[in-house]
Amino acid sequence: MSKDIHIKKGLDIKLKGEATKLTENAIASDVYTLMPEDFHSIIPKLSVKIGSQVKAGEAVLYNKTNEEMKFPSPVSGEVCDIVRGEKRKILAIKIKADSEQQFFDFGAKDLKAMNADEIKSHLLATGCWPFLKQRPYDVIANPANTPKAIFVSAYASAPLAADYDYVLAGKEKELQAAITALSKLTTGEVHVSIGKNANSPLAGLNNLNLHKVSGPHPSGNVGTQINKISPVNKGETVWTINPQDLVIIGELFLTGKFNAERIVALAGSSVEAPKYYKTKIGSSITSLVNGKLKGNNNRIISGNVLTGKAKNIKENLGYYDNMISVIPEGNDYELFGWNLPVFNKISISRALTFSWLMPNKKYDLNTNTNGEHRAFVVTGAYEEVFPLDIYPMQILKSCMYQDLDEMEQMGMYEVAPEDFALTEFVCVSKQPHQEIIRKGLDLMLKEIG
Amino acid sequence: MGLKEKLHTIKENGKGKKWLPAFEAVHTFLYTPNETTHSGGHIKGADDLKRTMTMVVLALIPCLIFGMFNTGFQHFKAFGAPVEFLSMDAFWFGFLKVLPLVVVSYVVGLGIEVLFAIIKGHEVEEGYFVTGMLVPLIVPVDIPLWMLSVAVIFGVVIGKEIFGGTGMNILNPALIIRAFLFFAYPTWMTGDKVWVSGAVERANEMAAGVDVAAVSGETILGSLAQGKEFAYSVYDMFFGFIPGSVGETSTFLILLAGLFLIFTKIASWRIMVSAVIGALVMGLMFNGVVNVGWITEGSKFYSLMNTVFWHHLILGGFAFGVVFMATDPVTGSQTNKGKWIYGFFIGFISIMIRVFNPAYPEGVMLAILLMNVFAPTIDHFIVRSNVKGRLKRLKAKTA
Numbered sequence: 001m002s003k004d005i006h007i008k009k010g011l012d013i014k015l016k017g018e019a020t021k022l023t024e025n026a027i028a029s030d031v032y033t034l035m036p037e038d039f040h041s042i043i044p045k046l047s048v049k050i051g052s053q054v055k056a057g058e059a060v061l062y063n064k065t066n067e068e069m070k071f072p073s074p075v076s077g078e079v080c081d082i083v084r085g086e087k088r089k090i091l092a093i094k095i096k097a098d099s100e101q102q103f104f105d106f107g108a109k110d111l112k113a114m115n116a117d118e119i120k121s122h123l124l125a126t127g128c129w130p131f132l133k134q135r136p137y138d139v140i141a142n143p144a145n146t147p148k149a150i151f152v153s154a155y156a157s158a159p160l161a162a163d164y165d166y167v168l169a170g171k172e173k174e175l176q177a178a179i180t181a182l183s184k185l186t187t188g189e190v191h192v193s194i195g196k197n198a199n200s201p202l203a204g205l206n207n208l209n210l211h212k213v214s215g216p217h218p219s220g221n222v223g224t225q226i227n228k229i230s231p232v233n234k235g236e237t238v239w240t241i242n243p244q245d246l247v248i249i250g251e252l253f254l255t256g257k258f259n260a261e262r263i264v265a266l267a268g269s270s271v272e273a274p275k276y277y278k279t280k281i282g283s284s285i286t287s288l289v290n291g292k293l294k295g296n297n298n299r300i301i302s303g304n305v306l307t308g309k310a311k312n313i314k315e316n317l318g319y320y321d322n323m324i325s326v327i328p329e330g331n332d333y334e335l336f337g338w339n340l341p342v343f344n345k346i347s348i349s350r351a352l353t354f355s356w357l358m359p360n361k362k363y364d365l366n367t368n369t370n371g372e373h374r375a376f377v378v379t380g381a382y383e384e385v386f387p388l389d390i391y392p393m394q395i396l397k398s399c400m401y402q403d404l405d406e407m408e409q410m411g412m413y414e415v416a417p418e419d420f421a422l423t424e425f426v427c428v429s430k431q432p433h434q435e436i437i438r439k440g441l442d443l444m445l446k447e448i449g
Numbered sequence: 450m451g452l453k454e455k456l457h458t459i460k461e462n463g464k465g466k467k468w469l470p471a472f473e474a475v476h477t478f479l480y481t482p483n484e485t486t487h488s489g490g491h492i493k494g495a496d497d498l499k500r501t502m503t504m505v506v507l508a509l510i511p512c513l514i515f516g517m518f519n520t521g522f523q524h525f526k527a528f529g530a531p532v533e534f535l536s537m538d539a540f541w542f543g544f545l546k547v548l549p550l551v552v553v554s555y556v557v558g559l560g561i562e563v564l565f566a567i568i569k570g571h572e573v574e575e576g577y578f579v580t581g582m583l584v585p586l587i588v589p590v591d592i593p594l595w596m597l598s599v600a601v602i603f604g605v606v607i608g609k610e611i612f613g614g615t616g617m618n619i620l621n622p623a624l625i626i627r628a629f630l631f632f633a634y635p636t637w638m639t640g641d642k643v644w645v646s647g648a649v650e651r652a653n654e655m656a657a658g659v660d661v662a663a664v665s666g667e668t669i670l671g672s673l674a675q676g677k678e679f680a681y682s683v684y685d686m687f688f689g690f691i692p693g694s695v696g697e698t699s700t701f702l703i704l705l706a707g708l709f710l711i712f713t714k715i716a717s718w719r720i721m722v723s724a725v726i727g728a729l730v731m732g733l734m735f736n737g738v739v740n741v742g743w744i745t746e747g748s749k750f751y752s753l754m755n756t757v758f759w760h761h762l763i764l765g766g767f768a769f770g771v772v773f774m775a776t777d778p779v780t781g782s783q784t785n786k787g788k789w790i791y792g793f794f795i796g797f798i799s800i801m802i803r804v805f806n807p808a809y810p811e812g813v814m815l816a817i818l819l820m821n822v823f824a825p826t827i828d829h830f831i832v833r834s835n836v837k838g839r840l841k842r843l844k845a846k847t848a
Contacts, residue, residue, distance in 0.1 A: 231842065233842055233843040234843055235843075236846075305491045331483045333453050338481055339503050349715065351501060355495070367485040369486055371498065374574060375614065379784075411839060417489070424489050425492065428498055430497065433489060434488070435488045
């Protein structure tokens with residue numbers, strides 16, 4: 001049963017520097033990097049050494065607790081460096097790309113003939129499994145479970161987010177293959193959400209339940225859609241996957257190749273001529289942004305400005321990210337910033353802040369916190385931007401005092417840190433909501449599992 | 450090197466030093482810090498706690514200035530030499546009386562805040578901004594400054610700091626300060642002398658045998674409680690040309706402030722609206738009791754019960770309490786549904802105390818403190834209903 005979802009509570013953060021719909025090939029990166037920290041809660045083990053030759057799709061890492069789960073190299077080349085931190089923790093694996101790319105051949109598959117177990121083990125063996133994430137806990141899906149549904153949000157409502165209709169255009173075949181495969185893994189359905197007025201390549205596909213979404217951010221968050229379509233109860237699992245990763249999975253089934261290619265939006269007010277670039281997972285930030293930025297006091301973020309990770313220019317595109325945002329750093333003082341009228345920042349109050357007068361204005365926000373960290377004081381503000389049927393401040397507090405029973409009852413199984421990105425944005429007390437939720441989820445994962 | 454750079458250097462040099470919180474309290478007044486986001490979202494909304502608190506202080510300023518005029522106006526009127534309300538005479542007299550209250554409130558209160566910040570090594574928090582402005586507005590103008598200091602120390606330490614500071618307290622600190630004064634020094638907080646500046650002194654002079662005319666400084670509620678007549682019109686009561694605590698008298702200005710706070714989304718309209726509803730319901734019930742004849746003119750409750758129900762809204766500290774104190778987000782109910790219940794009972798109980806206990810004509814103070822205590826319980830049940838919904842969903846699934 002298809003269901004249209006309309007969200008009322010939320011906030012569209014309109015920023016300057018939206019990517020124009022033009023795709024260029026990014027400069028090919030010399031070195032591609034995999035960072036195990038992208039795979040939250042996984043303990044990685046190496047299956048290569050420095051100097052090993054790998055083909056695209058060949059495993060470089062595997063999961064210590066489930067050795068079948070592999071993490072592939074996005075390119076063919078030579079493992080040139082393994083960066084380790086304290087206690088020899090693996091921080092990054094760097095692969096110097098060959099000039100002529102070779103793909104590991106996993107063999108094209110006939111999906112009709114495959115059952116759920118075969119699909120599962122194929123995804124695990126080819127390194128496509130980590131694209132699947134699960135709720136509860138917002139970690140890589142546990143292959144031992146069968147989810148009650150799989151959710152794909154092809155509607156991006158986050159600030160400056162890459163437009164899925166644009167980046168997925170022409171990929172119908174791959175998307176269909178991936179969705180057919182995934183639909184065999186769940187007892188329920190594959191729920192796909194697209195924008196209300198979208199011209200999405202997913203609209204005409206089979207084996208899925210299509211939902212049309214409208215309303216302000218976080219309407220495009222998969223967590224919001226799960227909450228509205230089929231909320232996660234205790235003991236249940238749902239899986240989620242990004243639409244761009246469906247393309248990679250689809251191509252794998254159709255051609256037998258792990259093709260890490262991805263169209264990435266380079267956006268933000270510090271970008272000259274923001275647009276889309278074709279690149280690969282793990283490519284270096286330099287290859288994407290070099291010579292394209294304004295000024296040199298910028299923050300480069302892999303992902304969107306609300307949930308992405310800060311990166312320096314020597315690091316790389318995150319494993320799950322399809323955009324690089326670049327905004328100015330806000331490491332400067334502002335005279336009487338706490339009481340002068342504010343015209344150039346976004347606020348949901350009207351406390352001499354005037355963004356309510358200009359709902360369509362695009363802002364050039366920087367990374368300043370606009371105030372100091374405080375205890376929770378103001379109430380009722382989070383609820384205005386939080387569409388889930390959960391009490392946001394109360395669940396945050398239960399995470400802070402680590403009461404597992406209460407966390408469970410308040411709805412922790414349903415949430416991911418990104419669901420709290422907007423409450424964090426509007427927080428007058430500048431509390432780190434996403435971090436609080438992440439720590440809470442980690443605690444539950446450890447204690448309850 | 451500009452001021453900005455100089456202050457930055459001082460801050461960098463002060464890292465880890467004891468005096469840093471005191472310096473930062475001043476520094477952040479001049480400049481919002483250069484702090485950038487480091488976890489989670491990379492951008493933040495424009496509002497911080499300083500801005501939020503400033504809005505409340507801003508809303509209080511008209512009440513403060515009106516209170517200065519009214520202090521002088523009431524004084525000269527009671528002493529038989531009336532002056533125009535908006536005259537320099539009235540203002541200057543009131544200014545000299547009220548300013549020391551404001552100064553003492555801020556100096557003592559912020560002093561303690563800074564002391565605690567230094568001891569605990571955290572930044573000075575903004576909570577006392579508002580409390581410090583509320584306190585002089587809710588006391589009788591002639592309250593001795595040492596009493597005010599003692600009460601402020603009590604209120605800030607026992608009411609707030611022992612719970613962990615701003616955001617952690619259970620009871621509204623400004624009301625704790627007032628309640629402390631009320632119970633520790635009742636003769637300075639109630640009665641027919643304290644509400645007009647100079648009336649107490651005059652009474653003392655008379656007791657000493659000086660031949661002067663008596664001065665009454667009774668509030669309307671005080672008169673009503675004793676079944677006495679009073680000579681103020683609804684117009685006087687609404688615009689505030691009546692005796693009372695410094696800032697509480699002008700319902701008109703408080704109403705404007707309330708609308709400002711609702712418009713800026715700083716204070717909860719749910720609490721304000723439901724408190725007014727609660728007060729009206731209680732007032733109507735009392736009027737009804739009188740109408741059906743259960744209470745007759747002989748009863749000591751008659752005058753207050755017979756007060757037209759909506760007059761309660763413009764009498765005493767009700768409006769001030771509802772707009773500025775009941776809406777304190779820390780001590781009030783924190784869920785939107787809970788705010789309706791919380792506000793309603795504040796209004797309801799305010800009027801109940803006012804009528805039934807003539808010794809406490811200021812029912813709103815006790816009603817808010819009482820509901821502060823119950824706010825977490827209200828929230829508990831609201832949140833429980835959400836939890837129950839979740840369990841029900843699970844049950845429906847497994848059944």
